[in-house]
Amino acid sequence: MAEKYLMKGNEAIAEAAIRNGCIHFFGYPITPQTEVSAYMSKVLPKIGGTFLQAESEIAAINMVLGAASCGVRAMTSSSSPGISLKSEGVSYIAGSDLPCVILNVMRGGPGLGGIQPSQADYWQATKALGHGDFQLLVFAPATVQEIVNLIGTAFDLAEKYRMPALILADGMLGQMMEPVEFPEITPKPAEKPYATTGTQGKRKPNIINSLYLQPDELERTVRERFARYDIIKQNEVRCEEYLTDDAEIILVAYGATARVVRSAVEDARACGIKAGLIRPITLWPFPEEAIRNAAARVDHMITVEMSMGQMVDDVRLYANGQCDVHFFGHTGGIVPTPAEVLDQIKKYAGGAE
Amino acid sequence: MQILNKPITIITGHYGSGKTNAAVNLALSAAQAGQPVTIIDLDIVNPYFRTADFIPTLQAHDIQVIAPVYANSNLDIPVLPASVDAAFSQTERMVIVDVGGDDAGAIALGRYAKKIEARGYDLFCVVNARRYLTKDSSQAVSMLREIEQAARLLATGIINNTNLGPQTTPEILLDSVSFAADVCAKTGLPLVCTCTTQPVSGLPDPFLVTRFVKAPWETDQEDHTS
Incomplete structure (x- = not known):
């Protein structure tokens, strides 16, 4: 151990x-994510890596595109407003079928918003981090240990499916201190025959590109990408269920909020209410089946988020009218408390004592 | 054990070493002993988890709290109020300073160095053997030197605040004794105290602390396991 x-x-x-x-890390500082850059800047030069503080977020994501084109594992990180700036580059990376990892430590928005924790970038992460038809792998860790465990998975799957992976954390997770251990890791980066590493006169030059001159060629390429997305939806969904087996009311939450909800679920059980929690770990692919099955068993589901209600759209989509789906949340940097969530549970569980 | 002996006591160290928790506990113990206390949150680096989070608790014990103007707001602007300067000039109240992490945070302290030196101070460096980048005593010592340089003040003692948050065990504390002794030997500084949330036999200069810094989902029940 x-x-x-x-x-x-x-x-x-x-x-x-x-x-x-x-x-190889390319970034630009922004609260509450700056310690990622600070740590990389301290460690990477000592081990022969590249730490580069770019002139802007836009530059940083395009440096990731360049590094990924060369076949190396590359990463950038930012917080909400900075991620918006990166969105064009993310679309280019997806359009070039390149793997990389992007971290968003979410803060309050829109606009410059605020520096306190938030989950208001769910729509951006899962529906449209950039223009065009594409998806990202989106991971939503809830503990510092889970962040550690998921980063390797994010790199591996990004390479396996040749697409960007996003770690969607919030300011609370980025800033909090927790005990962690690092398992023994031997990274096994995938073969990258597409990488622009020099032909040595032995092959045709590799070209990394997202521009297609013929519409039918572009449509074919996008359709091939979506066929890969279908495989991902089949194989890569991750979610945790807590006390859902006998639950009469089921809550859905991800990230740090899921920990608040977990405390509330335990408090509800102590009051005799059979509450349970579904915690999506991948937000794309979304745990459609877990939601569908749960919705068939209960009358009420409550989605709790640090936003005005974004993931609740997906929960309603897959609950598909089988039960009532309610929303509770705070936005702007306010973290919901276990007591507030317990009040919501009591409200919909019929006021059991 | 008398920890607070000077008009000004500065608590500094690697971020996450537990500076804020140590500073809040020291302020409360002095206040409970009848000493008028001012605590200054001089952290212009960390956006969350800071002394200013505990203003109600501190004020309930008649502890004056001075914090950056925009602490705990949505603004990321490192502005310190004029009352910080005033606190270093007055003579009625003992002053405890919670400095931001690393040399970056200690820069804010440098601006007051002359005044602090003139009044008389202790600068305690908080170390935590369970912080990844300072897990070797030589790493902890280089961090201390960087802080001294940025603060323009020399350290006068080491506080061993080794902890794993709520997962801290007596074994973890006992394991850290030799680490803290190494830091003291390499710097020639005395060990001020070893912070612990429960009595553990064999700890040199134990200082019993309460864990105030907590995550929003931690309930009082979990508190007792710390």
């Missing part, structure tokens, strides 16, 4: 990425 250390979420992300073979 590896030794446990106390780490800030942002530091743990950086260390886990390095351990998974990502020694």
Whole structure:
């Protein structure tokens, strides 16, 4: 068993990425994510990696595109407003079928918003982080340890399916200190025959590109990409269910909010209300089946988010009218409390004592 | 054990070493002993988890709290109020300073260095053997040197605040004793105290603390396991 250390979420992300073979980092500081850059800047030069503070977020994501074109594991990180700036580059990376990992430590929005924790970028992450028909793999860790465990998965799957992966964390996770351990990792980056690593006169030059001159060629390429998305939906969904087996009311929450809800579920059980929690770990692909099955068994589901209600759209979509789906949340940097969530549970569970 | 001996006591260290928790506990213990206390949140680096989070608790014990103007707001602007300067000049109240993490946070302290030196101070460096980048005593010492340089003040003692948050065990604390001793030997500084949330036999200079810094989902029940 590896030794446990106390780490800030942002530091743990950086260390886990390095351990998974990502020694090329391009970023631009923004609260509450800056410690990722600070950590990379301290460690990467010592181990022969690249830490580059770009002149802007737009530059940083395009440097990731360049590094990924060369076949190396590359990463960038930012917080909400900075992620918006990166969106054009993310679309280009997806359109070039390149793997990379992007971290969003969400803060309040829209606009410059605020620096306190938020989950208001769910729609952006799962529906449209950039223009065009494409998806990202979206992972939503709830603990610092889970961040550490998911980073390697994010790199592996990004390479397997040749697409960008997004780690969607919130300011609370980025800033909080928790005990973590680092499992022994031997990174196994995928073969990348498409990488622009020099032909040595032995093959035709590789070209990394997202421009297609003929519409039918572009349609074919996008359709091939969507066929890959279907495989991902079949094979890569991750979610955790907590006390859902006998639950009469089921809550849905991800990230740090899921921990608040978990405490509320335990409090509800102590009051005799059979509550349960579904925690999506991948937001895309979304745990459609878990929601569908749960909705068939209960009368009420409650989605709790640090936003005005975004994931609740997907929960309603897959509940498909089988039960009532309610929403509770705070936005702007306010974290819901277990007591508030318990009140919601009591309200819909019929006021059991 | 007398920890607070000077008009000004500065708590500094790697971020996440537990500076804020140590500073809040020291302020409360002095206030409970009848000492008029001012605590200054000089952290212009960390956006969350800071002394200013505990203003109600501190004020309930007649502790004066001075914090950056925009602490806990949505603004990321490092502005310190004029009352910080005033606190270092007055003579009625003991002053405890919670400094931001690393050398970056200690820069804010440098601006007051002359005044602090003139009044008389202790600068305690908080170390935590379970922080990843300072897990070796030599790493902890280089961090201390960087802080001294940025603060323009020399450290006068080491606080061993080794912890894994709620997962801290007596074994983890006992394991850290030799780490703290190494840091003291390499710097020639005395060990001020070893922070612990429960009595553990064999700890040098134990200082019993309450864990105030918590996550929003932690309930009081979990508190007792710390």
